[in-house]
Amino acid sequence: MLFEPRIIGFCCFNCAYSAADLAGSMRLAYAPAVRIVGVPCTGAVEDAVILAAFEEGADGVFVAGCLEGECHYRSGNIRARQRVQRLRRALQEMGLDGERLAMYNLSAAMGSRFAELANEFSRRIRLLGPSPVRKGGGGA
Amino acid sequence: MNSGGRLEKALAEREFAVTAEIGPPRNASGESVRAKARLLKGFVHAANVTDCQSAVVRLASLAAALHVQAEGVEAVWQMTCRDRNRIAMQSDLLGAASLGIKNVLCLTGDHQKFGNHPAAKNVFDLDSVQMVEMVRRMRDDGRFHCGDEIKGPLPRFLIGAVENATAEPTVLRLLRLRKKVAAGAQFIQTQGVFDLARFEVFMREAADAGILENCRLLAGVIPLKSARAARFMNERVPGVRIPDEVVRRMEQSRDQEEEGIRIAVETVDALRRVPGVAGVHLMAVAWEEAVPRIVSEAGIKPLGDR
């Protein structure tokens, strides 16, 4: 049975969001399961927001911000990276595979890179299977 | 057998056990400890040596225990949680075992507030239940508290603990006693008993709960030297509660010391009849001469060359 994962991508308006837009304009095909949520900066994506996505049944979540050193708010993406690392450990504690959460860094010009990453992440999640939160028990 | 000592044998053979208490001096005199031990010789299975009781600095209980044993009296070496952390405790336990100490009594210890160094920092790294368990594991499992193996001879102690049998609420005392026994206490010495009715309730409930199946209990008896001493204990010694009628009886007697001995003999006599009592522990600190009289007058047969 083919499993179509639900993936939420929190994408910074200054870079990854535009990259996703560019991928669309370039008519690059990428995983349809990825739903993009635009954010002003990945530094603003709080724990609770990422956790809420998992609580609501997301199979995977990624946070995509600017290249390191190019954050429009200086260090928002660095904080986001640390937060994602911390939350990956927290996912393990909850019984979810930490691999279900990822952080990417892109510039606004990297449309094809975005499509690549979205596909790669989607493949990873497909291998992990549906979130056990959604299934209501078993697996990870 | 663990220690192979006299107290352990007496308890194993269900002989009515007698222990007494020796308070080491507030100076460096070993002779004063030895003199007290000589007074007790032949009347007790073992003599407790207190560990800075009431938090007053005294000659070390381990050193005093050696003086006592040098006089041919087996020592019950007391150790409190107040002044030593787990490192010092285990070190002292090994040392004591190497010097031939057979019995260790594990106590929490009076708070330093009651002693002559109230400004001291207290330790209480372990509590008495944890100490009992540590001593048992060192002996039975050959392990230090941290889990490391003790390579070589193990400290083989008979392990004792204390309980305040007549304190309230009884149910709480029983819960704590159960923990001490579960941790490994093989004998219990109680705080001085003055209220026999309450003590009997305690013993009955302990028996009903099956707490004393693997543990022998020695009931504490404190001979009162004077009515003043009784009042002092009521005011200053934590855990001791002497009923008003006993204090009054002391006050009204013409010879208070004699009356004190009489009360102690009556108490020993009554305690012997309480089911589950394996012996008595006579706490005549600074009045050790009273012990031979109480033992003889209570009709406990002389202990020969014990």
Added chain:
Amino acid sequence: MIVAEAKPLEELLACLEESRRALIVSCSGCTAVCLTGGAAQATSLASRLKIAKRINGSDLDVETAFLLRQCEPELLPAIADRCARADVLISLACGVGVQQLAEAYPDKWVIPALNTTFAGSYAGEGVWEERCGLCGNCVLHLTGGVCPVTRCAKGLLNGPCGGPADGRCEVDPEVPCAWILIYERLQAQGRLELFTQVRPAKDWRSARDGGLRRFSREGMSRE
């Protein structure tokens, strides 16, 4: 401020096996400042508990209540309704707040979600460090403003032990030796005589050793 760290989720989950309805109570005081006990952490903890329970095949209803300060008894009745609905209360306050919550709702099982670790302050972004041992008998005027009771692992009062190497504590090479800091500060101030004076043994009655501490300010009682 008081600093507290989150307990492992596993420890909390072990307490919640029988629970159906939990209320997480946050604190906007010290534990919010050190980012372990505020409203954001309460929301996040609620999610984490719900996810973990759902993966285990059981459902836990988790509510959150945000308190300005949990150590303030007057603020606690405000959440009475929500406390009444819950079968267990999870506190994100320090040990003081946990006890106030337990006292306000004595029939409830109150679970501390944090380990209260020390009285300290900001020591760089996302870092807090112990500064006060609450000994009740301050010596900071004699030690160049550096507390030897907490910042020396042995709590020494008369200078460093023989252990420090390169100005670092023998217990943790990341930590500067408190007594070397004290020496340097007193030297810079030209007050080395404070270092050379022999400090007598401390009176620990004012510390935890002396029993429960209590402070009453005269003129504040209505009786």
